[in-house]
Amino acid sequence: MEFTQEIKIPKDRVSVLIGKKGEIKRLIQKKLDLKLKIDSETGVIILEGDDGLNVYTGKIIVHAIARGFNPEIALTLLEENNTFELIDITEYSKKSKNRLIELKSRVIGTEGRAKKTIEKIANVEICVYGKTIGIIGESKKVDIAKKAIEKLLSGSKHGNVYYFLEKQKQ
Numbered sequence: 589m590e591f592t593q594e595i596k597i598p599k600d601r602v603s604v605l606i607g608k609k610g611e612i613k614r615l616i617q618k619k620l621d622l623k624l625k626i627d628s629e630t631g632v633i634i635l636e637g638d639d640g641l642n643v644y645t646g647k648i649i650v651h652a653i654a655r656g657f658n659p660e661i662a663l664t665l666l667e668e669n670n671t672f673e674l675i676d677i678t679e680y681s682k683k684s685k686n687r688l689i690e691l692k693s694r695v696i697g698t699e700g701r702a703k704k705t706i707e708k709i710a711n712v713e714i715c716v717y718g719k720t721i722g723i724i725g726e727s728k729k730v731d732i733a734k735k736a737i738e739k740l741l742s743g744s745k746h747g748n749v750y751y752f753l754e755k756q757k758q
Contacts (some may be wrong), residue, residue: 591643593635597654598718602628605653612659619666620646648672652724656717661724664713673730675721680741692716694740702746706736709753732756 597605606613606626613624622637624646633650637643645665652662652672664670681687696703696716707714710733712725721737723730735756736749744752 589638591637591640593643593647595633595635595647595650595654597631597633597650599628599631601654601656602626602631604659605633605650607659612653615659615663616646616649619663620649622646624650652722655720655722656715657713657722657724661713661715664724669726670724671727671730673723673734675723675734675737675741677719677721677741688719691741692721694746695721695737697746702740705746705750706733706753709750709757710736 604612605624606628607615613626616622617624620637620642621639622635622642625634625636627633635643635646635650637646649662649665651674652665653659655674662672665672677688677691681691694702695714697705703714703716706712710725710729712723712729712733714733714737715722715724723733723737725733732753736753739749739752740746
């Protein structure tokens, strides 16, 4: 039985998904035993395979790459305990473009320090891209990092968020 999933990704991420000389595309296809059909004009990706779970996993990996993650990090989603979570910043900024930029800046921090600190304490990977914030890591750690980022987006002070993370770590 053939399983199919379709996902549309930003056009500027298509080349990242394909990789140098198609190496990323081939790697995903090989590891998950599926076919990736990529339309570079529209950004539509079709995943086909005989194993429904592999096709679904492939879609999540493609989605992670589409949301700004380095393919090497996205491929860690093949590990059993790892998961991918996406936060839509517009839920916090509403329609204000300035507020969106402000919130992204809060999460990234001066010279990327806030993002790096959350990544380090929670032991996850974070990617701020467009209007979203993606998190990849072990399920429990991703949940904790997500709560921390949501606290920042809701206006909590950075210090309080780091304290929350340290407490959760113990």
